[in-house]
Amino acid sequence: MIRRAWYAAKSWFSQTWVDIKESTDAGLLGGARFLGLLYGPIDRRLRIDEALRKMLGYRLDPHVGWRQMFGGITYVLFMILVVTGVLMALYYRPSVQEAYPSTQHIVSNVSFGWLIRDLHVWSASLIVVAVLAHMARVLLEAAYKPPRETNWTIGLLLLGVILAFGATGYLLPWDQWAYWTVTEVLVAISGFPLVGGLIADTLMGDVIVSGATLSRFFSIHVIVLPWVSLALLSYHFTLVRRRGIAPPVHVEEQSVGRRRRGAPNPQQHQSADDGSQQGVRFFPTHLLRSLSVTVLVLAIAVTLAVLYPRPFGPPANPLVVPHELVSTWVPVDVSLALLRYLGIWGFIVFTLLGVSLVLLPLFDRGPERRIRKRPVVAVLGLLFFGGFVVLWLVGRGIGSLPPSEGIGQEARQERVVPGERAAPLPRVGPARPAVPSDSAAGERGNTP
Ligand code: HEM
Numbered sequence: 001m002i003r004r005a006w007y008a009a010k011s012w013f014s015q016t017w018v019d020i021k022e023s024t025d026a027g028l029l030g031g032a033r034f035l036g037l038l039y040g041p042i043d044r045r046l047r048i049d050e051a052l053r054k055m056l057g058y059r060l061d062p063h064v065g066w067r068q069m070f071g072g073i074t075y076v077l078f079m080i081l082v083v084t085g086v087l088m089a090l091y092y093r094p095s096v097q098e099a100y101p102s103t104q105h106i107v108s109n110v111s112f113g114w115l116i117r118d119l120h121v122w123s124a125s126l127i128v129v130a131v132l133a134h135m136a137r138v139l140l141e142a143a144y145k146p147p148r149e150t151n152w153t154i155g156l157l158l159l160g161v162i163l164a165f166g167a168t169g170y171l172l173p174w175d176q177w178a179y180w181t182v183t184e185v186l187v188a189i190s191g192f193p194l195v196g197g198l199i200a201d202t203l204m205g206d207v208i209v210s211g212a213t214l215s216r217f218f219s220i221h222v223i224v225l226p227w228v229s230l231a232l233l234s235y236h237f238t239l240v241r242r243r244g245i246a247p248p249v250h251v252e253e254q255s256v257g258r259r260r261r262g263a264p265n266p267q268q269h270q271s272a273d274d275g276s277q278q279g280v281r282f283f284p285t286h287l288l289r290s291l292s293v294t295v296l297v298l299a300i301a302v303t304l305a306v307l308y309p310r311p312f313g314p315p316a317n318p319l320v321v322p323h324e325l326v327s328t329w330v331p332v333d334v335s336l337a338l339l340r341y342l343g344i345w346g347f348i349v350f351t352l353l354g355v356s357l358v359l360l361p362l363f364d365r366g367p368e369r370r371i372r373k374r375p376v377v378a379v380l381g382l383l384f385f386g387g388f389v390v391l392w393l394v395g396r397g398i399g400s401l402p403p404s405e406g407i408g409q410e411a412r413q414e415r416v417v418p419g420e421r422a423a424p425l426p427r428v429g430p431a432r433p434a435v436p437s438d439s440a441a442g443e444r445g446n447t448p
Contacts, residue, residue, distance in 0.1 A: 006284040059279035060286055063247045069293050070134035071240075076294045077127040078229070080301060081165070084120040085222070088113075092172065094218035096211040099174035100315045107309075118305035124166050125330045126301060131162055132385060139360075139381050142369035143246035149361030151239040154232055156358050161229045166329050168221040171214060177326045179316035180403045182217075183209050184325070185335055187404075191344045192351075208318055249369045321403055333395025334388060339404065341394065350391075353384055 021029065043049055091110055093102040106113040135155065138144055144152035171182045186209065190200035205212035280286055310328045327333045338347045357380070364377055371378050 002285050002288050005288065056283040058282040060282060061244050061247065062279045063251050064245050064280050064286070066289070067137060067248070068245055069289075070130055070137055072290055072293055073297055074127060074130040074134050075233075076297045077123045077130055077301070078162075078233075080123045080298070081120060081127065082226070084116045084123070087116050088120060089222060094172070094214055096174070096214060096316075099172060099214060103173045104312065114309060115302070115305060118309045119301055121310040121328060122301050122304045122308075124169065126297075126304075127162055128166070128330045131159055132388060135159065136381065136385050139377065140371055141246060141248060142364075142371075142374065142377075144361050144364075145367075145369070146361070146365060148239070148243050148246060151236060151243065152361050153358055154236045154239065156355075158229065158232050158236060159354075161225055161232060163331060165221060165225050165229075166331060168217040168225070170329055170332065171209070171217045172221065173312065174214065174316045175313035176316055176320075176322040177313035177324075177328070179209055179318070180322055181325050181327065181332055181336070182213070184339065184403055185332075188335070188339055188344055188347050192348055210318070325403055327395060330392055333398075334391040335395075337391040337395035337398065340398070350387060353380070353387075356380075357384065 088106055091102060091106045091113070093099060103117070106117055108114075110116075138152065138155070167182075167185070171178050186200045186204055189203075190196045192199070203213065203216060204210075205216050311326065313322065313326065325336065327336060335347065338350055342350075360377065360380075364374065368374060
């Protein structure tokens with residue numbers, strides 16, 4: 001089917017090219033030919049044609065298929081985030097006075113600003129779901145075992161980077177929900193044994209979340225993390241190329257049997273350059289698969305962005321604790337559910353469970369890859385992935401929450417201008433509907 005679609009597209013393109021040539025002014029074609037003349041010397045130096053031919057002739061391992069799509073989906077969402085983030089950075093202003101109005105300006109006045117912004121917000125949640133699905137697939141198929149253990153570690157660092165991107169971006173709209181959610185999570189982080197206080201103070205840069213925090217979060221979000229992720233992603237993909245994709249368990253078992261009988265192993269990782277005729281062709285088979293997944297992901301993200309725009313709370317005010325915190329990012333649902341129902345130790349233990357996955361390849365080095373034969377890993381995986389899904393559903397079910405009792409109390413007292421009193425902190429109570437209580441609330445939609 002893919003082959004037929006490819007031939008149809010090819011003949012359509014060549015016919016279109018002939019039509020363009022026939023109907024285009026000769027002078028214009030002269031310009032194109034001149035560019036073609038320039039291309040010759042450039043290609044002789046950079047060997048672009050040769051690299052392109054090599055790429056098109058590349059074959060992936062025969063077992064590579066749709067199971068591996070989550071890594072690709074994560075990458076597509078990452079690229080959507082980069083593009084939409086760069087576009088928003090053209091208008092966003094990272095200061096206490098301008099952050100909120102500039103975000104409103106993007107959504108209300110800039111052409112398609114609302115779509116770009118909500119695509120960014122939704123992709124930030126979808127990428128967390130996609131990367132966890134990718135990680136669960138790797139865990140289930142034991143693809144973290146040697147020789148791929150380094151890539152597992154790099155992957156976990158990438159997960160940390162994705163979460164850091166979301167956490168730092170969360171503050172940028174500078175509304176009450178962002179302000180007080182970040183305050184609450186920073187208070188939780190400061191409860192981590194040994195390093196918690198230092199990390200929270202360094203991120204905050206002040207005694208409360210303030211302009212200093214906004215500057216730090218912004219520079220981490222747009223300068224530090226993009227470079228770190230570029231380095232980690234390049235290394236991740238290089239290792240995928242070098243080690244090949246791990247074959248599924250049943251395929252590996254067959255090839256072990258074949259090796260024992262001394263027969264050649266057709267499932268061995270084929271290098272791109274060995275001229276082998278086995279495996280999945282990168283072009284057009286794999287490329288068309290990737291393109292169809294990309295279109296699907298883009299369609300889902302656009303649909304969600306159009307139907308459920310991220311609402312705005314009132315502008316951030318360190319002296320007024322809002323009556324509710326409306327969560328707009330999946331890990332915030334998870335964090336708030338942990339903090340409310342299991343307390344700060346629940347938050348700490350769950351985070352440490354995630355971090356401890358780095359050690360998995362050190363302890364689980366045996367050849368066994370079937371999940372039934374790896375009960376400890378199965379329990380760990382279930383606790384982490386199952387726990388994440390349950391906490392997410394619980395967090396979403398709550399809808400909107402008042403901030404925890406005591407959040408920011410001390411710091412706010414220090415900041416109270418003489419003659420003004422800090423607003424009394426609300427008690428932790430049942431959920432309330434998410435309706436922005438301020439006239440400065442966003443001009444578009446409300447809670448999804
Ligand atoms: C920005 C985040 C990430 C991106 C864009 C990404 C992308 C990819 C892609 C495209 C592949 C090859 C296809 C596949 O196996 O799905 C891959 C493989 C792999 N990834 Fe990731 N990944 C990310 C995060 C992670 C995380 C969080 C982990 C685990 C902690 C991880 C561990 C691995 C491993 C071990 C492989 C080799 C799998 C195999 O050989 O079957 N990656 N990644």
